[in-house]
Amino acid sequence: MDRETRIFAEQHFRDLGGQVPGGCLPVPSGVAFIQVPDAFPYADFVKGFLLPNLPCVFSSAFTEGWGSRRRWVTSAGKPDFEYLLQKYGDVVVPVANCEVREYNSNPKEHMPFRDYVSYWKEYIQGGCSSPRGCLYLKDWHLCRDSSVEDLEDVFTLPVYFSSDWLNEFWDALNVDDYRFVYAGPMGTWSPFHADIFHSFSWSVNICGRKKWLFFPPGQEEALRDCHGALPYDMTSPELLDTRLYPRIQDSSPPLEVIQEAGEMVFVPSGWHHQVYNLDDTISINHNWINGFNLANMWHFLQQELQAVQKEVSEWKDSMPDWHHHCQVIMRSCTGINFEEFYHFLKVIAERRLLILRQELEGDGGNNTGLELGLQQAVFDVGRLTDVLASVVTHPDFKRVDISAFSPQPEELLQQLEHAVTTAEAL
């Protein structure tokens, strides 16, 4: 990141004055297509897409050199089952059944990759149908479950997506990641959803094509049913029933994107989407949070807690530790609670503070360890400061037992504020 872009982005957040970035948007008339890698610097991605929170599609030229695009695909552009079986046949993978609805998702089972490929071949032979249903290999943690050598040069993280705190956090803890592979025949699909924690996602088709239906944040409100629930399938004829979907007439048609083989889709924060595989398709998809959507994540977590509190409000007066229970429920529904969010902020903040300290003491050299360099670290510290300042004043965070936290949240906030002042001139 260059200094000018950092200052531009900081001004953008100052102008928002605490509002949620890209919070409520009309449906745009189209999605930008970025053709040439050399003509598209990171600064253009920041100004054109990260700050305004808008989707875009990158041409297949951006993924030209990826090993997976050569090795996983036959010359006819189909999944190379023989190669994939030899490489990953024994790996146990999660598989969803697209024909069975379980709340707003599909039930999952686990099976060896080998068995999933057998199913896939049968499904093709059966004219895209199988008595076993329509099975979709989803959320396979290929990176987490593979050795470094086995990953070869599967993919190269594009610079645009390289500020990725979610995976940096999990890598630091060495437990999990948000890097996935999806694979499925024509007809497999993902129900209507926004991504975990309102993270960004990026998705590259290694082979095959996908159709995406996108709704900007806020537009999904018109798709809620009479109980306030969002649809499972936004194309269902059920949605035409105005008694069931009282606000449907206020809804706009979705933004439709066809993603070809090799192309890369950027999914902004809090955009709902529904996705179809139009061919036999394999994709690599990552979820990521950084300084540009951290405030969106924090806003989302506050909304989630409010929803939990509303749900269990009748026990508020009779249950000791009601607030603590709300945090426990929130963790089981959302995957994270306020305590863990603080831990996430702390891990990233301490890493950035170290970089700035080394730089200011003159022993940083040019090696920040961050692909986007020193200016990114300065930007990150600014965003962490703003969000942590909001966290520490939240009444429900004040109820969290922070006695074992080290450093104490107020102390970390002071360190960040001090770093922001000293780093301004960098």
Ligand SMILES: O=C(O)CCC(=O)C(=O)O
């Ligand atoms: O490809 C799919 O089926 C879903 C992808 C998705 O939802 C995402 O990348 O955010």
Ligand SMILES: [Fe+2]
């Ligand atoms: Fe998604």
